[in-house]
Amino acid sequence: DEKITTIFMVPTMYRLWLNHADMDKFDLSSLTMISSGGAKMSKDMKIEILERFPDQILVDGYGSTETI
Structure with a gap:
């Protein structure tokens, strides 16, 4: 069985994911x-x-452009 262990998204995508009606x-x-x-x-x-x-x-993780 292969399952997800790591997820990488930008914060906007996390907001959509966390608010997803079927998240649980x-x-x-x-x-x-x-x-x-x-x-x-x-x-x-x-x-x-x-x-x-x-x-x-x-x-x-972020670089110099995300700190502005």
Whole structure:
């Protein structure tokens, strides 16, 4: 069985994902790392992700353009 272990999206996509009506129906038990980049992730979104996925690692990677 192959299952998802890592997910990478920009914050806008995470917002859509977290607000998805069927979000709780997905089996994400194999997920170990949640990664973001391409735009700054808000503190509130980080908290929401960590509360929903407390056992996963959250990596918020960004470069100089995302810090502006």
